[in-house]
Amino acid sequence: xxxxxPTDGDAAGASPRPVPTLGVGMVGYAFMGAxxxxxxxxxxxVFDLPLRPVLAAxxxxxxxxxxxxxxxxxxxxxxxxxxxxxARDDVQLVDICTPGDSHAEIAVxxxxxxxxxxxxKPLANSVAEAEAMAAAAEAAAARGQVAMVGFNYxxxxxxxxxxxxxxxxxxxxxxxxxxxxxxxxxxxxxxxLTWRLxxxxxxxxxLGDLGAxxxxxxxxVTGEALxxxxxxxxxxxxxxxxPAGAATESAAYGPGRRGRVTVDDxxxxxxxxxxxxxxxFEATRMAAGRKxxxxxxxxxxxxxxxxxxxxxxxxxxxxxxxxxxSAGFRRILVTEPGHPYLQAWWPPGHALGYxxxxxxxxxxxxxxxxxxxxxxxxxxxxxxxxxxxxAAVEESAAKNAVYTPVAD
Ligand code: SOE
Numbered sequence: 221x222x223x224x225x226p227t228d229g230d231a232a233g234a235s236p237r238p239v240p241t242l243g244v245g246m247v248g249y250a251f252m253g254a255x256x257x258x259x260x261x262x263x264x265x266v267f268d269l270p271l272r273p274v275l276a277a278x279x280x281x282x283x284x285x286x287x288x289x290x291x292x293x294x295x296x297x298x299x300x301x302x303x304x305x306x307a308r309d310d311v312q313l314v315d316i317c318t319p320g321d322s323h324a325e326i327a328v329x330x331x332x333x334x335x336x337x338x339x340x341k342p343l344a345n346s347v348a349e350a351e352a353m354a355a356a357a358e359a360a361a362a363r364g365q366v367a368m369v370g371f372n373y374x375x376x377x378x379x380x381x382x383x384x385x386x387x388x389x390x391x392x393x394x395x396x397x398x399x400x401x402x403x404x405x406x407x408x409x410x411x412x413l414t415w416r417l418x419x420x421x422x423x424x425x426x427l428g429d430l431g432a433x434x435x436x437x438x439x440x441v442t443g444e445a446l447x448x449x450x451x452x453x454x455x456x457x458x459x460x461x462x463p464a465g466a467a468t469e470s471a472a473y474g475p476g477r478r479g480r481v482t483v484d485d486x487x488x489x490x491x492x493x494x495x496x497x498x499x500x501f502e503a504t505r506m507a508a509g510r511k512x513x514x515x516x517x518x519x520x521x522x523x524x525x526x527x528x529x530x531x532x533x534x535x536x537x538x539x540x541x542x543x544x545x546s547a548g549f550r551r552i553l554v555t556e557p558g559h560p561y562l563q564a565w566w567p568p569g570h571a572l573g574y575x576x577x578x579x580x581x582x583x584x585x586x587x588x589x590x591x592x593x594x595x596x597x598x599x600x601x602x603x604x605x606x607x608x609x610x611a612a613v614e615e616s617a618a619k620n621a622v623y624t625p626v627a628d
Contacts, residue, residue: 228482239269240584243276244311245335247326248317252340253278256317256370257293259578265566267583270590272425273313279305306330311587318341319415320423324349327600331367336589338581340370342432342610343603345423350607354600361594367473368585368596369603372435375580377572378535380560381552382441382525383536394497397438398517400432401503401508406485412463413479425483427453427610430514435609436598437516438501444493444519448607453617455481456506489613499555511580512574519604524549530623533571 244260246253264272278295279302280286290298299305302322302446306314308330314330316323316339330337337357338525344350355612357367371381378585385391403426405411421430439445462477486504493499507513514529526536526549536551555571557563564571580593598606 222582223257230513233376239272239326240513241577242271242589243274243308243312244315244541245277245279245299245305245311245313246275246295246315246317247279247305248314248319248340249278249286249293249323250317250320252317252370254291254293255296255575256338256340256582258575259580260315261294262284262468262579263582266579267441269583269586270562271313273582273586274310276310283440295597300325302511303329304336306333306335309517310499312336313338313585320345320420320428321421324353327353327367328515331365333341334360334363334365334368336585338368338370338449338585338598340486341372341436341603341606342423342556343369343600343607345421345428345606347607347611350600350604351595354604357600364592364594366585366594367589367600367616368588369600369606370581371433371440371598371599371603371606372581373437373529374440374598376529376532377439377559377560377561377580377586378527378532378552378554379516380514380534381414382527383443384560385525386442386518386520388538390523390537391518391525392440392522394444394493394495394520396517396519397442397478397493397497397499398497398515399501400439400513401426401434401501402509402513402515403430403505404508404601406457406505407508409457410461413460413481413510414463417460417481419482422483423485424614425455425481425506426503427484427487427613429503431487431501431613432507432606432610433514434501434503434516435606437514437603438499439606440598441516442493442497444495444497445605446491447494447500447510448497449489449609449616450613450620451487451613451616452620453484453487453614456485457481486615487613487617491609502555513628532574 227545256628260273275295278290279299286298313336316326326340459478462479487507489501518524523540524538535552536549555568
């Protein structure tokens with residue numbers, strides 16, 4: 221499966237050590253494609269890996285655009301048909317960075333073709349698709365293949381460290397988890413109707429786009445699963461201009477080249493964890509001034525922690541067992557070599573950023589492939605569970621929509 225390629229050797233001129241390669245083929249080259257490319261390009265230069273990822277081929281429908289993306293992001297070849305990309309002998313791992321409506325088809329085909337798979341979040345657009353993907357991943361695992369979901373925020377050193385604090389009992393029994401994921405790129409009602417605003421392409425709106433991260437992160441940090449939700453969703457701007465060059469002006473699109481928004485702009489829900497801890501979630505792309513504000517707070521019997529993605533190198537921790545007179549939240553700068561992933565990076569205080577999560581994600585996946593760990597986390601089964609939570613949120617929101625205030 222994996223090819224062989226000599227390393228450059230070290231500065232002293234030692235003879236090169238052959239390192240097996242892992243050919244990566246990526247489908248999609250927009251925002252997530254660029255972010256994943258960064259991860260694949262960088263990971264082998266920062267971490268000492270048992271397999272060296274090679275950016276073998278990138279896939280996309282538009283021949284000129286995919287060739288340009290290959291050049292910009294460092295891919296050796298470009299394919300206009302994802303099936304051809306999967307079939308390539310130099311591709312052992314398929315990375316899916318397309319909109320949700322093609323995740324299931326590509327992932328199932330790639331797994332059937334014997335490839336390892338990384339799939340962007342949310343795993344799918346529906347529970348049925350996610351079930352098919354999880355079943356395909358389970359069958360492929362028996363053949364030694366690895367499948368993982370791209371919940372990249374787990375790979376933030378601060379979040380991995382927060383999980384460690386919880387697991388070590390530093391917070392004691394958990395009581396509350398509060399997660400908000402706030403962006404503002406849809407505040408402008410003239411923002412065009414891109415695929416992220418169409419149910420047939422995106423599955424859902426802020427819920428799947430941001431809420432999926434929130435749910436995964438809450439479960440990852442606490443090590444617990446959510447059971448039971450109660451939700452509200454809203455679409456504040458129901459029609460938007462069609463994007464420039466939109467191919468269709470079908471009956472579904474009204475006059476003036478505007479189209480219907482078929483997903484939520486915001487989703488709010490409360491939930492219960494297996495332990496009985498309570499959680500609240502808010503996901504919106506309508507919070508003016510909030511750019512990428514993923515905030516998480518966990519309160520336990522023995523302490524609390526708080527995190528804000530807009531200050532991603534920091535974790536606030538309060539140890540409630542300390543004397544009240546001197547206790548309080550303190551800021552941990554998560555850049556020490558003893559913090560997750562930091563050993564490979566810069567000296568303490570030399571901060572990391574958003575893109576490093578994709579490097580860490582590539583690192584964890586390559587290690588899993590090399591170790592033959594066919595159940596890396598987050599697995600497709602975990603992606604399916606998140607999808608089930610999202611579906612429960614939609615179901616609850618649909619029911620809640622019928623409860624109207626009672627006049628007295
Ligand atoms: C857009 O809202 C988006 O790019 C998400 O799709 C990503 O998953 C999130 O990390 C940042 O925001």
